[in-house]
Amino acid sequence: xxxxxxxxxxxxxxxxxxxxxxxxxxxxxxxxxxxxxxxxxxxxxxxxxxxxxxxxxxxxxxxxxxxxxxxxxxxxxxxxxxxxxxxxxxxxxxxxxxxxxxxxxxxxxxxxxxxxxxxxxxxxxxxxxxxxxxxxxxxxxxxxxxxxxxxxxxxxxxxxxxxxxxxxxxxxxxxxxxxxxxxxxxxx
Amino acid sequence: xxxxxxxxxxxxxxxxxxxxxxxxxxxxxxxxxxxxxxxxxxxxxxxxxxxxxxxxxxxxxxxxxxxxxxxxxxxxxxxxxxxxxxxxxxxxxxxxxxxxxxxxxxxxxxxxxxxxxxxxxxxxxxxxxxxxxxxxxxxxxxxxxxxxxxxxxxxxxxxxxxxxxxxxxxxxxxxxxxxxxxxxxxxxxxxxxxxxxxxxxxxxxxxxxxxxxxxxxxxxxxxxxxxxxxxxxxxxxxxxxxxxxxxxxxxxxxxxxxxxxxxxxxxxxxxxxxxxxxxxxxxxxxxxxxxxxxxxxxxxxxxxxxxxxxxxxxxxxxxxxxxxxxxxxxxxxxxxxxxxxxxxxxxxxxxxxxxxxxxxxxxxxxxxx
Numbered sequence: 001x002x003x004x005x006x007x008x009x010x011x012x013x014x015x016x017x018x019x020x021x022x023x024x025x026x027x028x029x030x031x032x033x034x035x036x037x038x039x040x041x042x043x044x045x046x047x048x049x050x051x052x053x054x055x056x057x058x059x060x061x062x063x064x065x066x067x068x069x070x071x072x073x074x075x076x077x078x079x080x081x082x083x084x085x086x087x088x089x090x091x092x093x094x095x096x097x098x099x100x101x102x103x104x105x106x107x108x109x110x111x112x113x114x115x116x117x118x119x120x121x122x123x124x125x126x127x128x129x130x131x132x133x134x135x136x137x138x139x140x141x142x143x144x145x146x147x148x149x150x151x152x153x154x155x156x157x158x159x160x161x162x163x164x165x166x167x168x169x170x171x172x173x174x175x176x177x178x179x180x181x182x183x184x185x186x187x188x
Numbered sequence: 189x190x191x192x193x194x195x196x197x198x199x200x201x202x203x204x205x206x207x208x209x210x211x212x213x214x215x216x217x218x219x220x221x222x223x224x225x226x227x228x229x230x231x232x233x234x235x236x237x238x239x240x241x242x243x244x245x246x247x248x249x250x251x252x253x254x255x256x257x258x259x260x261x262x263x264x265x266x267x268x269x270x271x272x273x274x275x276x277x278x279x280x281x282x283x284x285x286x287x288x289x290x291x292x293x294x295x296x297x298x299x300x301x302x303x304x305x306x307x308x309x310x311x312x313x314x315x316x317x318x319x320x321x322x323x324x325x326x327x328x329x330x331x332x333x334x335x336x337x338x339x340x341x342x343x344x345x346x347x348x349x350x351x352x353x354x355x356x357x358x359x360x361x362x363x364x365x366x367x368x369x370x371x372x373x374x375x376x377x378x379x380x381x382x383x384x385x386x387x388x389x390x391x392x393x394x395x396x397x398x399x400x401x402x403x404x405x406x407x408x409x410x411x412x413x414x415x416x417x418x419x420x421x422x423x424x425x426x427x428x429x430x431x432x433x434x435x436x437x438x439x440x441x442x443x444x445x446x447x448x449x450x451x452x453x454x455x456x457x458x459x460x461x462x463x464x465x466x467x468x469x470x471x472x473x474x475x476x477x478x479x480x481x482x483x484x485x486x487x488x489x490x491x492x493x494x495x496x497x498x499x500x501x502x503x504x505x506x507x508x509x510x511x512x513x514x515x516x517x518x519x520x521x522x523x524x525x526x527x528x529x530x531x532x533x534x535x536x537x538x539x540x541x542x543x544x545x546x547x548x549x550x551x552x553x554x555x556x557x
Binding site for chain 1: 191244246252255264
C-alpha cells in the first residue's frame, strides 16, 4: 500500500475514496478507543464517537477553506475529546478526562460547522419523514440510493419511467416546501 | 402539470444538460420572470442540501460497514470478539480506579470508626448513663404534656375532623382578629394555640387566595381579649438590606429567626411580595415579619425549593387592601382596628420578643374526613 501524505489522504477521503477512508479509520480508531474506554465509555461508545469524528472531519475537509495545520491524529483526537466530553456532560457526569499526554488543537470552528450541518440533516430527515409514502421511499431511492428512473418505475410499479419521473417531481416539490418552511424559519 | 415541466427545465439547466440555444432562451426567461429566477436559486440550494444529506447518509453507512470489515480482518480490536481473559483484563482496567477509590474509602472509614470508638468508649459511658436518666424524665414529661394536648384536642377540634394544615397566625386587632396565609387554611375550620399551649376555636372570616392571606376570628369563651397590641402594621415598602425577624411555629413551640430583606419583589418579580434571607421551615407560613422598630412589614408565605435561604413574604400593605375590599363588598363587615403605633421602638430584641410572642399563634385548620 503506497504511503500518502495526510493532506492527500484527506483530500481523497473528502472525495469518498474508500481506500483513504479505510487507512484513516484503521490508523486512528484504537487511539480513540483507548481514550473512551479509559473514561467511562465502552466499545460501542468508542465506535459512535469515532464515527461522528470521522463525519466532522469529512464535512470540514470538503469545505474550501479547510487547512489541516496539525497532525491528523491530533485533529481527530481533539474532536473526539470534545464529543465525548459533551456526551458525558449530557449524561450529567461532571468528570475530568484522564488522558495521556496527547496534544490537542483548537476545533471550535470544525465543531460549529458540524453542528450547523447536523441541524440541517435533522431538518431534511424530518421533512422526509413528514412526506409519507410512497413519496419518502421514492425520493430515497432516487436521491440516496441513486437509482435510475427505469429501475424506480419497476420497483414501485409505475407503467413507465415518465410516470415515475412525474411522481418524483411532485414529491420533490412537496419536500422542498416542507424543508424550506423550516429552513427559512430557523434563520440563515 | 405546469409546475412539473418547469421543475424539469430548471433541473436540466442546473445539471448543465441544455444546449447553448436552450441556455440562452432560459437565461432570457429568468431575466424576464423573477419568480422563475427565484425558483432556480431555491432549487440550486435545495439540490446542494439534499446531496449533502445523501452523502452524509452514505458516509455513515460506509463507516459502519468499514468498522465491521476491519474488525473481521482483525485490523482493529474489538472487545466483543476477544477472549474471556481479555475481557477480565478489560474490566479490571476499566474499573481499577473505582475499585481503588472504594477500597481507600472503606479503609479510611474503618480506621476512623476504630479511632472514634477507642477515643470515646471508656469516658463516654458514664455520661451516657446520666443523660439517659435525664432523658427518661423528659420522656415522661413529654408524655404528660402530650396527654394534656390530646385532651385539649378532644375538646376543640370537632369529632370526625382531621388537621389538614398548620402554620402561624398573628393578631391584628386585640379583639381576636388574626392574619395567616390562605394556603394554611385548607380546611373548613381552624383552631389556634397560643405560646403557652392554650387552644382556642377560630372562625375563618375571609380567604384571599390571590394575596395568600386569610382572616380569622377567635370565637372562644376561654379567650381573654387583650387591651392593645404592642406592634403596629406598616403600609410602607421597606428597603433592601433592612434587618427583619420573625416568630413562628415550625414545631409546637414558638421559634425566633432573623434575617434581612434581600430583594424588593417576590418570586418571578411578584410585586405583592418581597424576598427575605432567613431560615424558614414548614409551619413558619403566616408568621409576622417585623422590622427593628417592631412594625410588621410582611407575612411569611413561601420559600424557593431549590435555593437555600430564599423566602418570600407577602407585603403587609396587602392586609389593608384585603380589609378594605371586604368592607367595600359588605358594609356590615366588622370594623377591624389595626394598631398604628409600636411600643417596641427602643427595646432590645429580647424584650421585643417577650412582648410580641403572646400575640403570635400556632394555627391548625381541620376538615371533615
